[in-house]
Amino acid sequence: MRNTLILGLLSAVLAAFVAFASPSLAQPEVDEFAVPGCLDSVNYNYDACQTRARNMAASGMEQRDAARLAEAWRIVCSFKDRESCAEAARLYANGGPGLEPDPRIAANFYARACEFRDKEACGKALDWFSRPGANNRDIRRMAYLYSDQCTQGTASACETGAFIVSDGFGNRFSGISDLELSRKMAETGCATGRSPNSCLLAEMLYGDGSLEGANKAQALRYARMNCDGGEDASCLRLGVDAQQSANWGEAAAFYAKACNLGSGVGCKHAAEAERMRAYLAQQQAVKAGFLKALESGDYAAATHAAIYEYKSKDYLAEAIRYIAGKGRMGYLPTEHLYVTALWFPSGDVNAAANTEMRKRGTGLEGTFGTGTNNPGQAAARWQSAYGRSASSYGGSSSGGSFTPSPMPSASEIASQTRKKYHHVNCVMSRIPNNPNC
DSSP: OHHHHHHHHHHHHHHHHHHHHGGGSOOOOOOTTOBTTEETTEEOOHHHHHHHHHHHHHTTHHHHOHHHHHHHHHHHHTTTOHHHHHHHHHHHHHOBTTBOOOHHHHHHHHHHHHHTTOHHHHHHHHHHHHOTTSTTOOHHHHHHHHHHHHHTTOHHHHHHHHHHHTGGGTTTTTTOOOHHHHHHHHHHHHHTTSOHHHHHHHHHHHHOTTSTTOOHHHHHHHHHHHHHTTOHHHHHHHHHHHHHTTOHHHHHHHHHHHHHTTOHHHHHHHHHHHHHHHHHHHHHHHHHHHHHHHHTTOHHHHHHIIIIISOBHHHHHHHHHHHHHHTOGGGSOHHHHHHHHHHOSSHHHHHHHHHHHHHHTOSOTTTTOTTTTSHHHHHHHHHHHHSSOOOOOOBOTTOOSOOOOOOOOHHHHHHHHHHHHHIIIIISOSSTTOTTO
């Protein structure tokens, strides 16, 4: 009986203890939004984790525990889901219960959404990364995003990205310069046909000789496109190239186009080039008659024309070399030989004339001392023989007094480009705080 009583008392005490202590024991937290395949932060299945996050959002979790909802979206974002990345970015940008706003994390989530082809997120990511004075400013990440968008076919991204990666022609973003990538982006943007500024930038990046990898042929290819598109500086570049090749007709045409597009320098060049073109055309016509006389064997007429009609030292030298090569110096009048010795005090042309005079025994060889063919002596010899001064020459038949004005320097062109980009990217752009500005 006594043992039975003791056992009963012990049972009662134990029951009372259990009843008293149970409420204080820690209970495992139950995730009311758990979905098989995605429990808490352990993600096994994309669909399950996405369903869980959407259910949490639909319940108003953002107003109760924004941190928990942000974590749920982060899990789904890891599956390269752009919507989830953008939602996580929005939560970190705005903050909420249990979640402090963090622009840096927000920017990175927007960037991930952008990488997964969310165009709206791209704009927001670029906005966040471009804000000066903030710990989320990241020009290098911006360059990557622009390059990625450019690859996807967004022409404006090619243009802006190329400008950033090229250091903006002023080392404004030191440390990220990549001229090869910049040229590639500019060319890609140009190829779309929707970004004339990319074509202009490609021309500048290839045409600036101070930049590594400059390529004149590529610069001229883009210059033709840009000139056709109405860029006066590009037309000037083409005019200078034609002028350097002595193609004055083409140079005049390009300069005239630059002039019509509002370039005062182009107008000046156009007038000069046209004058040179006309002069050379006239000289060509003259030389045609001169060459005809040579080829027909009328050698005296040819040297007479060179000396008295054209007063051209170049023409006379060409005639003497041609005639001497044919062995026909004996067909020339003595006075033509004297003029030749006067105009050419030394060299092969002088030697040809003197050789012929020695054969003829003109009686004047040696009369004026050992310097017979010095300019003063040759002139005296002519005066003694003919009682008058010798003919003087008028200069080179292929020359002229034309001296072109210098085209804008690379730094001047770069300055023009910066001004244009400032307007496009700072005045017209919808992205605030653009680093180009």
